Amino acid sequence: MLMMCLGISGVAAAQEAVDLDMVNRIRQEAFHRSQVMATFSHLTENIGPRLTNSPQMAQANAWTRGKFSEWGLANVHDEAFDDFGRGWEFSNASVEMLGPRTLPLHALPKAWTPGTNGPVEGEAMLVTIKTVSDLDQYKGKLAGKILLLNEMRDYKRGVDADSHRHDEAGLAELQAFAVPSDTDKDRSKRIKEYAERQELARASNAFFVAEGALASLSISGWDNGIIRVGGGGSRKAGESVGVPALTMAAEHYNQLARALEREQVVKLRVNVQARFTDETDQPGYNTLAEITGSGRKAGEIVMLGAHMDSWHTGTGAADNAAGVAVMMEAMRILKAVGAKPHRTIRVALWSGEEQGLVGSQDYVARHFAAYPEPTDPKQKALPVSLRESTGALQKKRDYDRFSAYFNMDNGSGRFRGIYAQENLAVAPIFKAWLEPFNDVGATTVATRNTGSTDHVSFDRVGLPGFQFIQDRLDYFSNVHHSHLDTWDHIEAEDLKQAAAIVASFVYNAAMREEKLPRKPLLEK
Ligand SMILES: [Zn+2]
Secondary structure, eight states, X not given: OOOEEOOOSSHHHHHOEEOHHHHHHHHHHHHHSOOHHHHHHIIIIIIOOOOTTSHHHHHHHHHHHHHHHHTTOEEEEEEEEEEXXXXXXXXXXXXXXXXXXXXEEOEEEOBTOOOOSSOEEEEEEEOOOSSGGXXXXXXXXXXXXXXXXXXXXXXXXXXXXXXBOOOHHHHHHHTOOOOOOOHHHHHHHHHHHHHHHHHHHHHHHHHHHHHTOOEEEEEOSSSTTOOBOOBOSOSSTTSOOOSOEEEEOHHHHHHHHHHHHTTOOOEEEEEEEEEESOSSOEEEEEEEEEEOOOSTTTTSEEEXXXXXXXXXXXXXXXXXIHHHHHHHHHHHHHHHTTOOOSSEEEEEEESSGGGTSHHHHHHHHHHTEEOOOOOSHHHHTSOGGGSOOOSSOEEOGGGTTEEEEEEOOSOSOOEEEXXXXXXXXXXXXXXXXXXXXXXXXXXXXXXXXXXXXTHHHHHTTTOOEEEEEEOOBTIIIIITTBTTOSGGGOOHHHHHHHHHHHHHHHHHHHHXXXXXXXXXXXXX
8 A cells, every 4th residue: 555745845744745646546536436416416316305204305315215224334323302393394485466467476484483274365465573572563453464564675786797717816815814803792792693683583473473464475586587595484393483584586586676666555375385394393313424443542533414404495416415425425335445444434414404503503412522411591592603601511422533624515606625614633633635646636724714514513612523615606696595506507527526534534534543622622
C-alpha cells in the first residue's frame, strides 16, 4: 500500500499521510461505476417529497435500509426520536378566481394545515395582523372569508445570474474570518422574536377557526412564479391547526391584492385535499448503518450524514436527496473498494432537520452528549440554540470514542472545500485530504463556521462536525424549500465528485493514527 506525504506547508500537514492507493480506488469507483444518480432518482422520483413523519418518509427509511443491507453494511436500523408530532400529506390543491373574472391561481398548501373538505367559495379579504392585539379589530368580520395575510410586494428584478459557481475570488473571500460582534444582543432579540412569532401563529390559528374564516393565503417569498412554502398549522396533536392555509405565487397574489385595493369584490374557490396521517404524536426515525471497524480502534466512530426529510411541494431534490444520495454512495464505494477501516464508519440519514435539526440533535444527545433539559416550560418551548444555559454538558461513553462527523446540506453543488468550523488544528489535515481532489475543484479550507444544518448538533456539544463548501448553483434563487426543488436542478458530475470526496474523508478519518483534534468547548 502506497503511503505518501503531500507537499503541504506547515508541520502538521507535512506529517499527514494520505493513502493514495485507496484514494485512487475510491475515485475509480466514484467516477466510473457511480450509482449516485440511481439512488438520487429513486428518492426524488419514485418516493418523492419526504416530509418528516409522512408516509413517504417511512418509505424512504425502509428503502434506504434495504439498500444498505444489499450493499453489505452492518447494524442497519432506524432509530426513533420521541414525540415529533403527527404525519401529514396533501394530494391536491387548487385556487381559482371566480370574480371579477375567472383565472386559475398557483398556490400550494402549508404543511400541517387542514384540507377544505371539498371546494369552498368566499370573498377575499386583506387582513393586517402583526401582533396578537391586531386580531381584535377583526372580531365578527371573518366568517366565510378567504384571508390574504400579506401586503402586496413589488417585483424584484434579478441582477445576478440565477445559477452560480464559486470563482477564485469567491473562494478567497470565504477564507477570511470575521471576528464576532456583540452576538448576545442579537440572541436575546432572536429569542424574543421567535417567541412572539410562535404566540402569534397559535393565536391566529385559533382565532381564524373560531371566526369561521374559510382559508388563508400568504405571498410566496420569491418572485417568478416560484412557490416557496414550509409549514403552518401545527404538527402537535391537541393544538389548533388553523384554517386551510396556502402560499401563492407572488405575481398571482399581487393581482388579488391590487383588485382589493381598487375595492373590487374578489371571489375565490379553494379546494385542498390534505390530511393528518396520525391521531396522536409519533416518534420520528433516523436511518443508520455501519462499516464496522477492526482492531483496537473498532470502538471509535467516524460519522457521515445528511437529512432525508424534506419539505412537501417539490421532491426534496437539492434539499436534500442530493446529500443523502452522496452519503449513501460514499458508503457503497467504501464497501465496493473493500475498505477495512480501523474505526467504525457510521452513516446517518436524519429526519426532522427542517423542523430544527430534531433528529440529529436527539441522536447526539442519546449517544454522545447533551446539556440538561430545561425545566421552565418557556425555555423548553425554544429551539435548543436559543435556550439559556442549563448547566454543564453531560457526556456519554461514546463522547471520547468519537472522531468526526461530515455533513452535506448546502444544495447539490460540487464540493469546493470544507469549513473547519473554527477548529484550526484540523485545517492542515483537511488541506492534505483535499489535495488529491484539487484537480476536481475542491481546494479550500475556510476556518469560519457555517450553520443551519445537522453538523451543528455535534458542534454544539464540542464534537468535530463539518459541512463542505459547495457551489451554490441556483439553490438560493430557485430551489431551496420551493416547489421547484426537483431532479432537473442537479448535475450528476457534482454528486459523483462529492461522493468521492466524502468516501475519502471518512476513510482517512477512520485510518488516521489519532482521532481528529477538537477545539475548546464553548460552554453555554
Ligand atoms: Zn436541508
